[in-house]
Amino acid sequence: MQPDVSFVIAAYNAEATLDRAIAGAIAQLGVTVEVIVVDDQSRDGTLDVARAYPQDIVKVVALPANRGPGGARNAGLDLARGRWVAVLDSDDAVLPDRLATMISRAEAAGAQIAVDNVQVVREDGTPDDTMFPAGYLEGLREISLADYIAGNLVFESRFNLGYLKPIFQRRFLDDNRLRYDEKLRIGEDYILLASALASGGRCAVEPSVGYVYHIRTGSISRVLELHHVEAMTRADAAFAAAYSMDSSAKAAFARRGRSLRKASSFLSLVQHIKARAPLKAIGTALRDPAAIGHMSMPIAVRLRRVAAQIRRGGGEMKHAGDFLEHDPEKWEPVFGKDHAPNNELAGDR
Numbered sequence: 001m002q003p004d005v006s007f008v009i010a011a012y013n014a015e016a017t018l019d020r021a022i023a024g025a026i027a028q029l030g031v032t033v034e035v036i037v038v039d040d041q042s043r044d045g046t047l048d049v050a051r052a053y054p055q056d057i058v059k060v061v062a063l064p065a066n067r068g069p070g071g072a073r074n075a076g077l078d079l080a081r082g083r084w085v086a087v088l089d090s091d092d093a094v095l096p097d098r099l100a101t102m103i104s105r106a107e108a109a110g111a112q113i114a115v116d117n118v119q120v121v122r123e124d125g126t127p128d129d130t131m132f133p134a135g136y137l138e139g140l141r142e143i144s145l146a147d148y149i150a151g152n153l154v155f156e157s158r159f160n161l162g163y164l165k166p167i168f169q170r171r172f173l174d175d176n177r178l179r180y181d182e183k184l185r186i187g188e189d190y191i192l193l194a195s196a197l198a199s200g201g202r203c204a205v206e207p208s209v210g211y212v213y214h215i216r217t218g219s220i221s222r223v224l225e226l227h228h229v230e231a232m233t234r235a236d237a238a239f240a241a242a243y244s245m246d247s248s249a250k251a252a253f254a255r256r257g258r259s260l261r262k263a264s265s266f267l268s269l270v271q272h273i274k275a276r277a278p279l280k281a282i283g284t285a286l287r288d289p290a291a292i293g294h295m296s297m298p299i300a301v302r303l304r305r306v307a308a309q310i311r312r313g314g315g316e317m318k319h320a321g322d323f324l325e326h327d328p329e330k331w332e333p334v335f336g337k338d339h340a341p342n343n344e345l346a347g348d349r
Contacts, residue, residue: 001032002081002082002083003031003032003033003034003081003082003083004031004032004033004082004083004084004099004103005028005031005032005033005034005082005083005084005085005086005099005103005167006033006034006035006036006076006080006081006082006084006085006086006170007025007033007034007035007036007085007086007087007088008036008038008073008076008077008080008085008086008087008088009021009022009025009035009036009037009038009076009087009088009089009090010038010040010069010072010073010076010087010089010090011037011038011039011040011042011046011050011072011090012039012040012041012042012046012066012069012072012090013042013043013044013046014042014044014046014049014090014091015042015044015045015046015048015049017090017091017214018037018046018049018050018090019049020091020092020093021088021089021090021091021092021093022035022037022050022053022058023093024088024093024094024095024096024212025086025088025094026057027096028094028096028097028098028099028100029096029097029100030097030099030100031099031100031103033082033099034059034080034081034082035053035057035058035059036058036059036061036076036079036080037050037058037059037060037061037076037090038061038063038072038073038075038076039060039061039062039063039072040063040066040067040068040069040071040072041063041064041065041066046090047060047062059079061075061076061079063075067182068182068184068185069180069185069188070179070180070181070182070183070184070185070188071180071182073087073180074179074180074182077170077173077179077180080170081170082170083169083170083171084099084103084167084168084169084170085167085168085170085173086099086165086167087165088165089213091214092211092212092213092214093211093212093214094210094211094212095209095210095211095212097210098116098210098211099167099210101116101206101208101210102114102115102116102167102206102210103167105204105205105206106167106169106204108204109142109202109204110202111142111201111202111203111204112168112169112172112196112201112202112203113166113167113168113169113172113193113196113197113201113202113203113204114166114167114203114204114205114206115143115164115165115166115167115203115204115205115206116137116164116165116205116206116207116208116209116210116211117130117131117132117134117137117206117207117208117209117210117211118130118131118132118163118164118165118209118211118212118213119131119209119211119212119213120213120215121212121213121214121215122215123214123215130209131159131163131213132159133159134207134208136159137205137206137207138205138207140205141204141205142202142203142204142205143161143164143197143203143205144197144203144248144249145194145197145198145245145246145249146245146246146248146249146251146252147161147252148161148193148194148197148203149194149249149252149253149255149256150252150255150256152190152194152256153255153256153259154224154229154232154256154259154260154262154263155259155262155263155266156259162187162189162190163213164193165211165213166193166196166203168196168201172196172199172201173196176195176196176199176200176201178192178195178196178199179192180192181235183231183234183235184231184232184235185228185231186224186228186231186232187228187231187232187235190232191235191236191239194239195239195242195243198239198242198243198244198245198249199243224263224267225267226264226267226268229260229263229264229267230264232260233257233260233261233264236253236256236257236260240253
């Protein structure tokens with residue numbers, strides 16, 4: 001008998017949290033579910049935790065080599081049998097009525113995709129605000145390709161839609177040969193949903209909270225590095241070559257491209273600062289002054305002051321400390337663990 005939902009849980013060193021994710025998937029009300037746990041070559045007891053469940057309740061896949069979050073999820077999607085598929089991070093949870101509510105919303109709208117609001121829980125277990133104001137999601141009702149791209153500007157989106165946790169009709173994914181980009185370690189969620197929307201999928205919005213997002217130290221996507229942005233830029237170029245976009249989506253795509261270039265310059269600047277290479281940092285800042293906008297005010301002021309002196313041909317920089325923060329090692333562009341940069345949350349961590 002075909003289940004209503006296939007939960008795909010990609011797990012890597014998730015021994016401490018995997019039970020919570022599995023329990024939330026199993027406890028869904030009003031729908032039948034299958035749970036697929038894909039162990040991505042964990043080095044702890046993750047595989048043992050998953051295999052402790054009866055096989056008819058939790059299917060376990062042990063990958064022979066580490067494939068990253070996208071690859072592990074793809075392995076789970078290839079085995080899924082449900083009418084709908086829901087990706088659940090191994091350190092997160094879902095509320096009991098989430099899938100029934102989302103499927104009802106999607107089917108009423110004739111949509112192949114659905115998203116809902118997200119509850120943020122801090123590392124000490126304290127609930128924080130919801131990720132999106134309820135009124136914001138209620139106003140959207142449905143997310144277009146242009147909406148989604150515009151909501152994924154690196155370091156710039158007010159409400160970064162990359163944090164949304166969509167469910168998909170499995171047949172729609174299969175018919176359109178949609179899977180995660182395994183070359184991306186950050187941003188693979190964005191590309192999959194953008195590709196689904198570009199393939200004609202409709203995304204319904206359920207404003208209630210159903211997904212519980214746990215902040216966790218050490219997650220691979222807490223720190224955005226230059227090579228991540230470069231990979232995202234390449235993925236965007238491949239996306240533009242593969243799909244047509246209307247004028248609104250093209251305009252949003254151009255804004256996202258500018259945000260990626262600005263982020264790239266900013267991260268180059270941070271690398272030079274951390275390496276105590278002030279001349280290289282200043283050169284980067286002069287080539288792309290907009291990148292300084294991502295920095296904290298004290299460093300921005302110092303960089304502008306030194307750059308102005310150089311342009312005037314006056315002044316002399318005695319050492320890197322003339323414009324560096326006292327501890328450049330603290331400079332890490334931090335964002336959410338789920339592969340989508342977000343200013344709002346980054347400032348809190």
